[in-house]
Amino acid sequence: MSAPETDKLALIFERKRRELxxxxxxxxxxxxxPSRDFAAALTRHRPGLPVNVIAEVKRRSPSGGDFxxxxxxxxxxxxxxxxxxxxxxxxxxxDFGGSLEDLLQVRAAISLPVLRKDxxxxxxxxxxxxxxxxxxxxxxxxxxxxxxxxxxxxxxKACRVAALVEAHTQEHAERALxxxxxxxxxxxxxxATLRTDIHTALKVIPTLRSRAKALVAESGLKTREDFxxxxxxxxxxxxxxxxxxxxxxxxxxxxxxxxxxx
Ligand SMILES: O=C(O)c1ccccc1NCC(=O)[C@H](O)[C@H](O)COP(=O)(O)O
Numbered sequence: 001m002s003a004p005e006t007d008k009l010a011l012i013f014e015r016k017r018r019e020l021x022x023x024x025x026x027x028x029x030x031x032x033x034p035s036r037d038f039a040a041a042l043t044r045h046r047p048g049l050p051v052n053v054i055a056e057v058k059r060r061s062p063s064g065g066d067f068x069x070x071x072x073x074x075x076x077x078x079x080x081x082x083x084x085x086x087x088x089x090x091x092x093x094x095d096f097g098g099s100l101e102d103l104l105q106v107r108a109a110i111s112l113p114v115l116r117k118d119x120x121x122x123x124x125x126x127x128x129x130x131x132x133x134x135x136x137x138x139x140x141x142x143x144x145x146x147x148x149x150x151x152x153x154x155x156x157k158a159c160r161v162a163a164l165v166e167a168h169t170q171e172h173a174e175r176a177l178x179x180x181x182x183x184x185x186x187x188x189x190x191x192a193t194l195r196t197d198i199h200t201a202l203k204v205i206p207t208l209r210s211r212a213k214a215l216v217a218e219s220g221l222k223t224r225e226d227f228x229x230x231x232x233x234x235x236x237x238x239x240x241x242x243x244x245x246x247x248x249x250x251x252x253x254x255x256x257x258x259x260x261x262x
Contacts, residue, residue, distance in 0.1 A: 016121050028132050038164075041085045042237040046085075051230055052238075053239075061090075061241075080110045089117060107135075119140065122148070123154075134161060138185070163183065173208055185218045186215070189220060197220070198229070202230070216235060221243065222243040
């Protein structure tokens with residue numbers, strides 16, 4: 001494996017640290033809106049649905065290149081109509097073509113809880129995300145040391161924004177719990193090599209079931225069988241982006257998966 005491939009996550013985090021050091025603190029332009037309950041959306045039992053879905057919007061990704069849908073608000077509205085439980089918005093610009101403005105616009109257009117999916121490196125960014133109106137943030141255990149991870153989980157609790165703490169291995173999932181995480185995501189994508197294997201989540205999630213408030217299987221999920229396997233492993237929700245965004249109609253693609261049609 002080439003160095004850039006093996007080091008993708010590390011490179012993103014190095015860039016994020018440089019960006020944070022070079023900018024001024026973000027100030028919200030409007031009062032923080034009442035937050036929407038992300039944890040409840042992940043754990044709500046919805047009869048007839050295979051699993052709760054956090055449906056993702058992004059313009060591109062390092063592994064997937066450009067996606068055909070650039071109007072993220074329209075896609076998010078279609079996800080809501082199709083039965084998504086929450087929406088994830090990539091706010092990283094360089095690798096995903098996103099922004100905080102996207103997050104605000106998507107949130108204003110729908111009534112579901114919205115996850116800020118980014119590569120946050122410091123408690124300041126947790127506080128900024130909450131002030132700007134994110135209902136939830138993603139933290140990546142594989143890339144954060146124990147101290148900063150625990151500080152960021154604590155910052156999220158203090159400013160009442162839900163923290164979904166993601167890990168790619170059992171070891172990092174244990175670190176996430178030790179840091180105080182209540183919502184844990186197992187990412188099937190190895191963020192060093194970018195390859196996905198859904199068995200990653202299927203193996204780790206059952207070991208966490210009694211220790212987390214909600215569990216999420218992330219990345220590489222494409223079929224209703226994948227959804228059912230994630231649910232059977234103990235996942236409350238799945239996080240799905242690319243397989244929906246490759247469809248000419250992402251909302252219809254989600255509705256088909258939730259309804260079980262081929
Ligand atoms: O998706 C990438 O290429 C990627 C590269 C480097 C860091 C993170 C990356 N993706 C973040 C995610 O894990 C996904 O956006 C998310 O879990 C949805 O996955 P998918 O359904 O496979 O789009």
